[in-house]
Amino acid sequence: SSKEDLLINTYKALDVQKQQLEAMNNDFDALKTEHEQEKLELQTKIDALEKELKDSYAKFMETSIHLDDTNAMYAMTFGLDKKATESKQPNPSEIKIKELESELAKERERVSVLEDMINVLQAKSAKDKGSLEQVHQQVCSLAEELKEAVRVKNVYHKMVKDAHEQLKTKSESMEREMAMKEMELENKRRQLKNVQRNLDLVTRASQEKQEQAVNISTQTEFENNAQSIFLQNVGLKQEVRKLQRQIEERSTPRSSRERSTGRRSSDLDREQARQLRQANDKLEELAKEIKVLKEREAKSSKGYRLQDAETFIQALVKENKLLKREVEELKAPNRKLSDRRADFVKEESPSLHLWKYFSSVNSHHFGCSHRVFSNSQNSNNRTFFAEKE
Structure with missing residues (x-):
């Protein structure tokens, strides 16, 4: 009947939607894993840069202990001497530190963007799970209605079959008479x-x-x-x-x-x-x-x-x-x-x-x-x- 066809089509559509949500969840899990991997790599890189910065700073402190003159200490720290001061050339260590700081800031921004994306995806996943539960409840109610309709249909078919048998018996008896x-x-x-x-x-x-x-x-x-x-x-x-x-x-x-x-x-x-x-x-x-x-x-x-x-x-x-x-x-x-x-x-x-x-x-x-x-x-x-x- 049309009602049964509608229930079957609805169940198929819900099944397709459920498969799509499962595919989106799988994609979200893969993306989340990828972002976690990138975050871990960036964190490792940040830790390495911080360690390198600390090593440079410790080295600087070790060399600065024996320097009494501030200018000499400054020159040794930044790799500048009198000749370099006169030529106004930048210190390579300073340039490297700035680059590391800039790269660290970019990685932190990227990590924050990834965290925002993760939060959005988590909210969307929670929303999809709620709608999926509602759809699942609707599907269960429709399945119950379908079972009831099938039961009523079987009862009706049984009644029709019994009526046909009675009619056939009466027709045969009347034909014999x-x-x-x-x-x-x-x-x-x-x-x-x-x-x-x-x-x-x-x-x-x-x-x-x-x-x-x-x-x-x-x-x-x-x-x-x-x-x-x-x-x-x-x-x-x-x-x-x-x-x-x-x-x-x-x-x-x-x-x-x-x-x-x-x-x-x-x-x-x-x-x-x-x-x-x-x-x-x-x-x-x-x-x-x-x-x-x-x-x-x-x-x-x-x-x-x-x-x-x-x-x-x-x-x-x-x-x-x-x-x-x-x-x-x-x-x-x-x-x-x-x-x-x-x-x-x-x-x-x-x-x-x-x-x-x-x-x-x-x-x-x-x-x-x-x-x-x-x-x-x-x-x-x-x-x-x-x-x-």
């Missing part, structure tokens, strides 16, 4: 399909028996018509034979009256012959229709009687209603499971689509079953099959 419900629905759907298939078979058998009964009545009517036509045909044949015998008997007319009677009889014979041909044609057509009806009757399957078919249809419709009630009872817990699962998953389950499709299919099948029962009672099977198609 949904799978069981889907299997039950699949079994009910197979049972409904079997019932629907049995209904179709019984309805088809009932329709075939009804068509067979209609064909039998039509066949009876056709046979009656054929029998009446056959009787008429027999009567016409008898009349034709009778007329033919009369024509043979009257092969040649004897008078004009007989000729006119012969013409009338020949016209009557032609009319009766035409009627005879029509009767024969009609008889042949009826015979063909009777043959077709017999073939259809032979090809028709052995079905139930109409009363047995209606009884079986009523039993199947009753079983269909019971299955529908069981499916409706299964719908309620399935909806509850779908609502509970919607709290854990955002997208819709495929079994819900299957349930919606199956509900629509069931409503269509149940509507068809009621129509089958009504149409079987009304003996209107042709209308039922047209509607089903």
